[in-house]
Amino acid sequence: MVKSCLVSRLTRYVDLTEGEQRAIATFERDEVSAARNHVLIEPGTPATLIHVLKTGWAAVRSEAQDGRRQLLRIYLPGEVIGLAELGLPRALHRVTMQTDGVICPLPRTALRPILDEHPRLAGLFMAIGSLDQIALRQHLSSIGTMSANHRLKFFLLQLRTRLLVANVGMGDRFQLPFSQIELGEALGITSIYVNKLLRGMVRAGEIEIDRPYIRLTKRQEWEAEVNFHDDFRDMDISWFPKAND
Amino acid sequence: MVKSCLVSRLTRYVDLTEGEQRAIATFERDEVSAARNHVLIEPGTPATLIHVLKTGWAAVRSEAQDGRRQLLRIYLPGEVIGLAELGLPRALHRVTMQTDGVICPLPRTALRPILDEHPRLAGLFMAIGSLDQIALRQHLSSIGTMSANHRLKFFLLQLRTRLLVANVGMGDRFQLPFSQIELGEALGITSIYVNKLLRGMVRAGEIEIDRPYIRLTKRQEWEAEVNFHDDFRDMDISWFPKAND
């Protein structure tokens, strides 16, 4: 049997017991393939489903009524989509597949047996939610304090690091399934300026673009320049309760 | 006995059982007063403590090594500080008291008995974490897509709404314990421009400043202009497990 991608992500942090693995496995019972642009969560409607992302990328966006959008968050394989919507009766943001992929939908109520019978997994989900918050804070911080140039570099560096963890990327070259318009929406700048920055970086020999791939040829210089470091390598699990089986 | 402020906030969403109330009450056993600028969480160190904020305001900031800061999040009375740091072995952001206040520190391990014995409370904490995420998304979205003018209006409107919920503010006049420098850090603009915007608003009769108070005289017009609405009135608790006592 193929190991669940959620289990394989979670076991980066904790060794799960047999019982815990079984409980998690129910999360991936139903497996559905989803095409690019498929909507996982529609704003204004109750987000009754949680999704485990098995393969592909998903993205969360806000949309103002004047049409301006903000790309808020990117989900990669092994991540859980919908934890942020748990407390809301109606979703505020649209979540869509950014690439073709495979998802495992499950109702929110699937959390009940976890909470009832697997306190340590409940702690794990709280910890995951906390890391989601930290990721958002970092994104907010970069947009609030950095120049457009630095934001773009920071965004690409962060993406590369996350892809390494998800085992989807190799070295300094990785797939970047975003148009320049979407990059602009992620960074809070116009697509035209994104283009000017990217062309400038190509001219300066800092990146190579080979759509849909990109290579960061000056990665280490960039990391020093924008003071980037990977903040999500470890998780603190010391406060978790004991597994109950 | 005075009702715990955490209990009173949580019961906005769910009716807690006796046992649940007792469990939550342990969170507020130790009560400490904390002065403005008191550090609750220091970046680079393990955030071993969670804090329940009883009175006063707290603020989360990031700080780059070039000194640029971003105000990421404001906590008001009844809120729980430190849930975002749960998964991290070391904190990334500084959390300080923004005003004098009273806090209840407790170790992370205080969550264990909750997870073990009160699955519904565990669900409640997950839901609170989710609302924290949504708040961050809204902040990110406003900074990424709005003009400085709209950001400032949105920020003040949001604050007012949250203060109403926390029962700290009345009507359209409320306390604003932030310098213009800090407002700039919250909004991603310079304090000088904050000043120009505020002066312009005063001149236009949109606000009245009576430090440290502010009145939004054109609140409804603002709400229409920036398309503001309160997204945190209700919580979805339908997926919670049953209380076990």
Add this chain to the structure above:
DNA sequence: CGTATATTTGAACGAATTCAATTATAGTGG
């Protein structure tokens, strides 16, 4: 009461936007 810290204002500047037009790329149906 004195000193540090905020606020306020003006003028010059610059990073990023807007507008406009061309070239390239990708998806779709015949």
Add this chain to the structure above:
DNA sequence: CCACTATAATTGAATTCGTTCAAATATACG
């Protein structure tokens, strides 16, 4: 597989929102 069409990338020029620099006034604190 090609032609057709829509969408994305690219580039330049003019413009603007917000910054930077500088200096005066007000406010708060020990």
